[in-house]
Amino acid sequence: MKTNRLLDMRNLTVRFSVGSVGMFRSPKQFSAVDDCSLGVGEGEVVSLVGESGCGKTTFGKTAIGLIKPTSGTVEYQGKDIWKLKGNEYNEFRRNAQIIHQDPYSSLHPVKKVYDVLSAGVRYHRLIPDEKKIKERVIEILGLVGLNPPDYFVNKYPHQLSGGQRQRVSIARAMILNPRFIVADEIVTMIDVSLKIGILNLLKELKGGIGSSFLFITHDFGVARYFAEGGRTAVMYLGNIAEVGKTEELIMDPLHPYTKALLSAVPVPDPILAKERKMIELRRIDPPNPVSPPPGCKFSDRCPFFMEGVCDRKVPELIEAKDGRSVACFLYGK
């Protein structure tokens, strides 16, 4: 099927085994990602929002080929990434990068900043000689705000603060001019006063290089800030619950889980906060991800639960309104 999408994830399922293997016990299988489909266009920003354990990180890493899906396909420019070979594979690899969450474990502890940044450039032979590589490294350090670049070039990670390390991580992803970047909770472990700075930096770099982003976060406020003109997808226990334009989705959530999530988000306005009531769920605590309820995974907590419908099958992601898809039996035929 012809597609104008840069990266197209179709019916992705990623299953893991949990539990111990015994004489009479085989490990349980659980689907971290369960039949999810999402496409990201050229230069587009898609936020992936969900709580911890919903599978968003697994989804992101599967999207760029770091995890092999149990079933389903990931297509880069129309071609299955797991079938690419040789130069085509190298092309894809160079163009699909990741920025990790934890600045304290995303950089090699025994490597200097220069080595960290030049490795990819050298591997893909993007720049012929060592002198020019050094120039490029200096350039990118300046672009991510680590000034003066000469000071940072020979530093080890332990000599840098969390915010500085995160900028190095960003530089590492960006130096290859990739067309697609997965940003996995990149400001979650950053001080409040610095979050917007890092997000603005990313927005600027995105403007310069034109990369697409899959921006993973549990914080709706951050998702909204980064994916302002783009789309947002909401995940729950391995399924995509809803996808749509960011502003519209926040103003008018369709899926009960999205509604509940938005009603629980803290409001920095004490008067408003007192008026807002969280949507009452049938059960407070989420189920064990290894043993979700039958049918729709949200069914045991959903205030709109319909017996005989919601506990039968998992709802499919269908287009409910223009540009909005929901996986809920309340919508559609």
Place this chain on the structure above:
Amino acid sequence: MELDDITSSLRVLVENKRALVGSLILLGFILMALFGPMIFPLDMDPNFSLVYAPPSFEHPLGCDYIGVDILTEIIWGAKDVLTIVAIAGIITVVLGCIVGLVAGYFGGIVDLLLNTLVDIVLTIPGLPLVIVLAGLIQTRDPVSIGFILSAGAWAGLARSMRSQVLSIKERDFIEASRAIGIGRLSIVFYDVLPILMPFVGINFLFAVVQSLYASVALFFIGVLPFSTVHWGTMLNIAIQVSGAIFVPYARHYVIAPVIFIILLQVGLILFSYGVEDIFNPRLRT
């Protein structure tokens, strides 16, 4: 490796008092092995007037069962001893690392095959294996002896390297290297191995210490061909031929090699305290 890596490593070593003492001891042994023979000529002609001569000014460690100066024998033996244990240590570590790293990182069928190999080698008892090999491959060459000594030792290291790799390969910075596209072998040797250098260094030193004892034992038992100046052989002659532990006036003949063996071991162990420091980037900056 750049110049300031070397200078900072030396600085770290000097700052750790135990490692400093250890390195000085080791340096002493190396100098003894390299230059000693030039300075102290070995005269193997029997001199019956000096049989079991006690320590004196001309013969600081006394003389052996045929009147040859013990100190000179020790000095000449040092070269063989150090060569054997160094080779054994290096081969153990190189083999153990390669097998452990590759098995741990590549996983799958490679891991299965290598693991089976390691399991087989581990079931063979160490010392008997070495004794059998030494008996079969009768050789005087210290390098070959070093190889023989590492025959079983590498497997244990391979096993523990593999489990270290299993936990490291899940770390974020390794995943970032994969995302960049860096090949598996490059990741294993340029990303994973540097993290494990302290572990490798310590294991190297322990392998050296083990092979020191193993080689002394082999010479002592007499399995390895006779080489008069190896400390193990000296012990052999001292105890079995001369009955030196029972004969009070010949005791120095036993004690001398024992002291040097212990001293070498102490040097190695003290030096190992510095190994972790050398590879710690926090201390080098």
Place this chain on the structure above:
Amino acid sequence: MSLQEQCPNIYDIDNLTVEYVLRTASVKAVTDVSLDISNAGAIGIVGESGSGKTTLALSLLNLIPTPGKIISGKVIFNGDKDVLSLKGEELRQFRWKQVAMVFQGALNSFNPVLRIGEQTLETLMGHETIDKGKALERASVLLKLVRLDPERTMKSFPHELSGGMKQRAMIAMSLLLDPRVLILDEPTTALDVMSQKYILNILSELRKRLGVTIILLTHDLAICAEVVDQIAVMYAGRIMEMAKTEDIFLRPKHPYSLGLMQATPSVFGDVKKYRPIPGSPPDMFNIPKGCPFNPRCQYAIDVCRETNPPLEEISKGRLAACYRWRDVG
């Protein structure tokens, strides 16, 4: 006589300075902090890393670990107890019976090999002579208050509970001995949004039902909007501003408070108005001369770089440490 009339302030903190003395240097974690915490009130202490809020909270229990030293100041509990001079059995009784604290990362504070019920009873009976039946009853009541099923929870091992459930169980446990004050250090940081909302609701309820004073430490200004009456904003070990919740959010008078508001993106409000606070968090070994916030402050003038502005009462019950507070906002 209501609680409020008995003693208006449950804590009077007066010019507290706490220093950590290390081999190579010393760091003032808390400098010159004066604060009154009302009885049965709820106060949020907001600050990022290095702000000193955890050290301040620990001093309320006289729990400062070595190499920390109290350089000066007093912490008076309930008008008459000098917390910093308590020792031995008196201190032990004070902690947990009068004041309880739920530490950061409390999710890992449970003993993994004991069931929740066993650990709970252990704590209770260790501090008070009370018969087992009554103890279980009290635990049940508290667990229900935090929306947990008492029977199921008591029988479970910690790993069988989710993060949110563990945190709520932890809160229930800390209330077992009926303390007057509950201090929580970043209680919702590792939790998902819904668990966070539940816990905040629960804290409000607990306050109403049990009359316990809540001291909430957090870096997230937004969660303070719902639970607390007052907010104290800390930076580099000092209090920058202290005011009623509404005032901090709608009319901040310190550039740092204003900066925090503008730097926290939320789903409400104009996306375009968010901006970061320039510069980086303070290096506690090298605090700048004058006001510690001055290198990052858009309102800074020369005097800010020379002398530290004192914490002054700028209106009734409202404190700010800024020379230009009138121009802020």
